[in-house]
Amino acid sequence: MNEEKAKKSLSGSFLRMTLIPLIVMILVVVVAAGNLFTIALQREVRKELYNAASQIKVTYDTVYPGSYQMVENPNVTTSTGENLLIFAKGNQILSEHYDLIDGFHRETGLEASFFAKVNETECYRVLTTIADIKGNRIVGTGAHPKIVSDVVINAHEAFYTNATINGISYFAYYMPIEAEDGTIFGMIGIARQASDVKATVYAILIPGLIICLLGLLVASFVSLRYSGSILKTLKKMEQFLQQVSKGNLNANLDSAVSGRRDEIGTMARAAITMESSLRDLVEKDALTNLYNRRYGNQKITKVWAEANRTGVPFAVAIGDVDFFKKVNDTYGHECGDEVLKMVARILEENMPRGGTVMRWGGEEFLMIFEGFTKETAARQLEEIIRIIGNNEVIYERKVVRVTMTVGVTDGDASSNADEVISVADNALYEGKQSGRNRVVVS
Numbered sequence: 001m002n003e004e005k006a007k008k009s010l011s012g013s014f015l016r017m018t019l020i021p022l023i024v025m026i027l028v029v030v031v032a033a034g035n036l037f038t039i040a041l042q043r044e045v046r047k048e049l050y051n052a053a054s055q056i057k058v059t060y061d062t063v064y065p066g067s068y069q070m071v072e073n074p075n076v077t078t079s080t081g082e083n084l085l086i087f088a089k090g091n092q093i094l095s096e097h098y099d100l101i102d103g104f105h106r107e108t109g110l111e112a113s114f115f116a117k118v119n120e121t122e123c124y125r126v127l128t129t130i131a132d133i134k135g136n137r138i139v140g141t142g143a144h145p146k147i148v149s150d151v152v153i154n155a156h157e158a159f160y161t162n163a164t165i166n167g168i169s170y171f172a173y174y175m176p177i178e179a180e181d182g183t184i185f186g187m188i189g190i191a192r193q194a195s196d197v198k199a200t201v202y203a204i205l206i207p208g209l210i211i212c213l214l215g216l217l218v219a220s221f222v223s224l225r226y227s228g229s230i231l232k233t234l235k236k237m238e239q240f241l242q243q244v245s246k247g248n249l250n251a252n253l254d255s256a257v258s259g260r261r262d263e264i265g266t267m268a269r270a271a272i273t274m275e276s277s278l279r280d281l282v283e284k285d286a287l288t289n290l291y292n293r294r295y296g297n298q299k300i301t302k303v304w305a306e307a308n309r310t311g312v313p314f315a316v317a318i319g320d321v322d323f324f325k326k327v328n329d330t331y332g333h334e335c336g337d338e339v340l341k342m343v344a345r346i347l348e349e350n351m352p353r354g355g356t357v358m359r360w361g362g363e364e365f366l367m368i369f370e371g372f373t374k375e376t377a378a379r380q381l382e383e384i385i386r387i388i389g390n391n392e393v394i395y396e397r398k399v400v401r402v403t404m405t406v407g408v409t410d411g412d413a414s415s416n417a418d419e420v421i422s423v424a425d426n427a428l429y430e431g432k433q434s435g436r437n438r439v440v441v442s
Helices: 002-063 099-108 145-153 194-245 263-283 293-310 324-331 333-349 374-390 417-433
Strands: 068-077 083-089 111-117 123-128 158-165 168-178 184-193 314-321 355-361 364-370 393-395 398-400 404-410 439-441
Touching: 002 099, 002 158, 002 168, 002 184, 002 194, 068 111, 068 184, 083 123, 099 111, 111 145, 123 145, 123 184, 145 158, 145 168, 145 184, 168 194, 184 194, 194 263, 263 293, 293 314, 293 355, 293 364, 293 417, 314 324, 314 333, 314 374, 314 417, 324 333, 324 398, 333 355, 333 364, 333 374, 333 393, 333 398, 364 374, 374 404, 374 439, 404 417, 417 439
Parallel strands: 404 439
Antiparallel strands: 068 083, 111 123, 111 184, 158 168, 168 184, 314 364, 314 404, 355 364, 393 398
C-alpha cells in the first residue's frame, strides 16, 4: 500500500513539477497580455472617440455656422411663465433636429450628446442619440459632476473608461465647446458601450486562453507519459536491487535502463558495478582472485543438474599443492601466499574452454570441466601440473618450487554434486599416498 502511494506521489510530483510552473507562466502571460491588450485597446478607443468628437464638432460647425447658444422659445413657456430655452447654433435651432446626429450614430455605432452648461456645476443634455428602455431620448439628464469639473470648468478634453450613462457603463470622450464670447458653452460627449470593448478583448483573449489550455493538456499528457516511462524504468531498477539484496548476485538489469544517457542510466550502471563488486566480495577469493568455495558449490550443483538434464558430460577435479605446510614453515606465510597466487594464475591461464577453477580452501583448488570426460580432463591437468612444476617463486632471493597432485572423476557418474566432490577428493588422497605430483583418475 505504501509502495503504491509512493509511486502515485512520484507520478504526482512529476505532474506538479511540470504543470505548476506552466500554469503560473500561463497565468502571468494571460494577465500581462490581457492588461497590455486592454491598455492598447483603450488607447485605440480613446483615439477613435477623439476623432469622432472632432468630426462631429467640425460637421456641426460646417453645416451650422455660428456659435452655440441657448435661446428662448417664444412659443413655449415654463411653469413660472418664462420662455423655455432651446439649443441653437448660429441662427439654426438644433433642439429636436436629430437627422445629423442620428446619421453619425448609424455610421459609427457611437453614442453622441451635446451638453449645455446651466451653472458652474451642472451641464444637461440638449441633444443626444442615447435613449432609455422605453425608447425616449434622455435629453435633460445631467453629466457627472466630475466630468463637468474636468471638461467644462477646467476647459480640458477628457477620456473615461468607466463612465455610467443611464445605468450603462461606457468608454466616453468629452470635448468642450465655446459660446460666442469665447466662454465654455458646454461640451460634446462621444461614447461606446464598455460591453462592446470587453467583447473585443474577450474575442482576442479567449482563443489565446483556449490555446494555453490545450497546451496544458498536451503538457499534462507528455508529463504523464514521461513520468510513466521514468517510473517503469525505476521499477526495473527496484526489482534488480531487490534481487541483489536477496542474494542473487547474477541478476540482470534491462540494457534499456543501463544504456540510458542520463542520470538514471548512470545510477543503473553504478548499480551493476555494485552488484559486480558484491559478487566479487562474496564469490571471489581475496588472495588469488579466483572464485571461492561458495561459488564452487553453486557452480557444481548447477553443472550437475544441467548434465543430468542434457546428458552432456563434465569432469570434476580437486588439486592440492604438495608439501605446502612445509613451504609455510620454511619460508613463512607471505611466501606461501605468493606460491598460492602463482598456482592460481597458472590454473586460470591454462583452463580450457568450458573449464572453471576455484580456490576450494587452503592450498586446495576445485576445477570443473564442462563437456569433458575424466580422461580428456586428465590430459589437460597433466599439462597444467607440468607447468606448475616448471615455475618458481623468488622470495627474499630464495627460489621456491612446488608441485601439485590432482584427483579427477566424471561428474555425471555420481548421484549428486556432493558425491562427485567426494569421489574426486578420494582420488586426490590416492595420489598423495602414491607419490604426489600426479593426476589420479577415478
